[in-house]
Ligand code: SAH
């Protein structure tokens with residue numbers, strides 16, 4: 395009995411089918427398969443696994459946990475965005491976001507770290523500092539919470555259309571947590587798991603070169619987005635201080651290598667900061683950087699985060715004119731350009747607005 399009280403139960407949500415089989419041994423492998431099937435359908439209790447005998451449900455419930463996190467609050471924006479605050483087993487808090495586009499298609503935006511060590515000047519998560527990496531289960535559980543977030547609390551049954559896309563663009567730098575991210579992506583894309591097409595998953599990085607090379611060499615071949623922000627090296631280092639060790643010429647080489655290996659187009663994300671990175675020289679530098687690469691530029695008008703400053707001046711949104719001019723400047727330089735709308739602004743669930751102080 396005492397043993398039971400101090401036992402830390404293993405969590406099953408982030409395990410592959412092979413790992414489950416090994417964990418359940420000497421039970422026959424088909425039992426692991428049954429449980430895996432239930433897990434990927436978002437089942438929250440062993441007692442809902444109706445094809446398992448009662449004594450096995452009880453034993454599994456005694457030995458294991460299906461989930462390690464829970465939704466602690468839900469904020470819904472009239473534009474359909476829902477931001478979930480999720481509390482992890484150790485009390486750390488992260489956020490996951492459900493985005494709904496004009497056609498009603500649903501996208502899950504997932505975090506990979508509690509906080510972020512990259513300290514970008516324009517990002518709320520960066521201002522929090524870094525707490526820890528998430529494990530694969532904590533990444534996958536966000537998906538299940540988001541799947542049930544549309545109308546419910548984020549703890550209930552699936553309550554809307556299937557999620558069509560996954561974007562790894564929440565809190566944290568994914569390529570600094572590639573091992574656990576890769577495990578999670580393995581389950582998302584497993585034909586026996588969630589069966590996601592790799593083309594429907596986008597990983598966004600601030601430009602961590604070893605991670606890009608690793609992805610190029612070992613996959614998975616998901617879509618890659620790089621938060622360039624500016625291709626003016628001096629300004630970039632000031633805005634994104636941790637990119638100091640990932641200089642632009644080497645980042646460009648890494649992207650060339652990535653494209654040679656994968657043949658995939660890369661998105662360059664540019665957060666437009668009013669009066670800062672919207673100059674003609676930013677446009678020129680971007681065009682130089684993109685020369686010879688197969689890229690599309692995604693413009694993201696900066697979403698306000700209270701209290702953030704850059705070199706003593708408060709940051710501001712770009713004007714409509716700045717956005718238009720930058721967009722036209724890209725087209726004139728023969729670069730494909732897309733624009734991201736500020737989804738979820740009403741609940742601080744838009745890009746760069748994620749995070750609250752940690753209470754561990
Ligand atoms: N750490 C990864 C992924 C999470 S950030 C990365 O940086 O790519 C996801 C996107 O939000 C990045 O493109 C980032 O540049 C952008 N972003 C950060 N703060 C923002 C803000 N306040 N407004 C708009 N976009 C922001």
Ligand code: SF4
Nearest residue numbers: 510512514517520600
């Ligand atoms: Fe981290 Fe991305 Fe925010 Fe930079 S923009 S601090 S890399 S989450």
